[in-house]
Amino acid sequence: MEQEPQISSEEHFRRSHRIIKFLASGSNGSCHLTIARDDLDRIRTAYQCHGSRDKLCSNLRECLVVVKFYTPHSLDGFDLENEVALLEMPVLRHKPQITSLINFFREDTCQWMTMEYVPGSTLTALVKNCYQHIHLGLQWHIALQIANALLLFHWGITDSEDMTPHSKHYPKLTYMDMHGGKFLLGFDVVLSDFGRSWEYDESRPHDPDTPGRFRACRRQDYEKLGCMMQKIFVTTKVGKVNSICKHCGCSTCRACPDFNCKGCFRVASGPSVRPQLSVEERQFLSWAKKLRRSVAETEEDLAALLKQFTDVARTQQRWDVPLIMPSEI
Template sequence: MGSFGTNTTPYRKTARNHFRESHIEIRYLASGSNGETYLAIATKDFDQAHEAYKEHGCMDTLVRQLRQSLVVAKFLHPRGPADGNDLQNEINVLKMLGTRPNITNLVDYHVDGDSQWFTMEYVPEGSLRHFVKACYSKIDLGMQWGIALQIVETFLYLHFGITDSKTMTPLNKSWGLWRYADVHCGNMLLRYSDSDTGPEVRIVLADFGRMRECTIEEDEFKYIHPDCEECLRVTRRYGLLPKLTEAETPLWEWAEKLNKYQFEGDFQLLEFLNEFLEVARKEQGRHKKHMPYMISEYLRCQPPTNNDMLRLVGQHRY
């Protein structure tokens, strides 16, 4: 998977031209401070699905295969840093994080001078921001606690390499001190899943272009702790999920405590994270209900339609 080139010749293919040799661009998705993203599919995956369709003639199978093969392609923003370090950094971070259910996973990449791109899994159900705006009146307290719980567990992994929030044991002792530095609900994607207790919303964190490893000299807690605090508030400044930030809720009281102690070291941070997780699990269990039908249907309808899938060829974006 992926390649880092050493091409030093005067001519080098642009990232988009190089990408189109192996992928089909479907449509533009979004633009950030240092990158542009497109919905795409690898040509080999498209051809494989098409050959299977010609052999078996099953339209449902074709659509399902195409949907499962979709990826998000990211290119360095035309007005981004000339050296492209942000894009290379994001590739390295995603390689380091590995395959996790609560982060967008790296699929492929190419870096050769200024010709840079990478692809990651496509999470079609949209972002937490859009979800809250569309379904706010139907999001109950149990679902809110569940969302907050997942966000905190994700940041435990990012900052400390902790994969089991019940034992709070790091994945390995050599895990560095990392800061994510781009917390907002637009970077928190949703994954719809069916469980034994009914439909569930799973949080998937995206966009790691600003994530950096810190050193002791960099005053790492100055960067790490505000991220966790802002995450726990579920980005209060955006006005989303305000019930989580009301003064009478345990979450708000906990966030205020975290704010007070945010510069006093990771031991206190982990202690408070553990305290929050215990409260969140209890509150989620106490308030959890079956997901409302309209929310379930909203999430199910987010993936592209059959017609979108069948119009892939001939709709490359140049």
């Protein structure tokens, strides 16, 4: 008997869903906005009978989901199984800081997973497209929400005020893929894409360097948070640079990793200058530097640093500041 030809993940998925548009891609896969064909038919029928255009758009938005297809080199299933296992952990399910898993499929060459759709933008798009100064209170709010998402993921901490871990049996997790494109700006800042995240299992035989590597990787997540804080501030405070920085050579990020670099503040209408900073702005950058250059070697030291940071951020944040970012849909 002849075997049926193998189909790709996308071909299999299109049998039950309609893909609307491409959203993003990375080393392990690509994400697309989609809607189930059954939902689409149901909404279309209701609209043709007695619906309004506004109701139609509202119903369509409620049914939108994001599908992730994995690249061919990931078809061994590890990336999918790893992500699904993390998102199905009870402490992470249906939390506003973490993208919610809806469904997944894995069979031979077909593997995909669907997640909630967060309308809005990403932190990268905010830094790239916003040429006005972002209120410092809103920058604190974004940084605090990112820290809370990492606290939930790393330790199962749902309330950063008391910093109580979920339980002593909570797995040792590290995110390992911190950059602005992984943070979705909806009503909250939502952490997404756990394809590179991994768990350190102390019960398994391991290389002697693994515990140290795990601590370094977890600390690196918070160092990257400090870098993102600094990048948001510098880019929106100063604006776009019009040339490559002669001091550090950066050209793509548009904001030097070191705020003391004068060359990165060259604007179109004047020489390189260091902008004047208020006391509050210096406090924000000081905390970005503390996180970016953290020397915490133990989990206790890192937790103490984060406790101090979240305490300060809660007093400085503002979320009622208007910021208009066009939705993708």
